[in-house]
Amino acid sequence: MELEITDQNFEEIISQGKPVVIDFWATWCGPCRRLAPTIQELAAEYEGRVIVGKCDIEENQDLTDRFEIMSVPTVAIIKDGKLVDTVVGASGKAVYEQKINSVL
Secondary structure (H helix, E strand, O other): OOEEOOOOOHHHHHOOOOOEEEEEEOOOOHHHHHHHHHHHHHHHHOOOOOEEEEEEOOOOHHHHHHOOOOOOOEEEEEEOOEEEEEEEOOOOHHHHHHHHHOOO
16 A cells, blocks of 8 residues: 655655655646556555655645656655656556666
């Protein structure tokens, strides 16, 4: 299951040392809602190897600013605390799998 990633818990999540996938989304965003099942599937498939979570941009301005999120959905791939890749807009599951596998 994907985590809720917030301004408050981000540093704790990063400190676990695993790659992190963050789906930046908003409640009013149609493509974000369509992407949600894919994010849930990725969270289940990569459980134990990658932390997969969602970050509501309207409730977490610090993270939204930190990663310069300009549109949603944006999926950020983070390794060793650093942003290594992003996917802007909703894409197919294979795109996310390829990006995740590249950091494992």
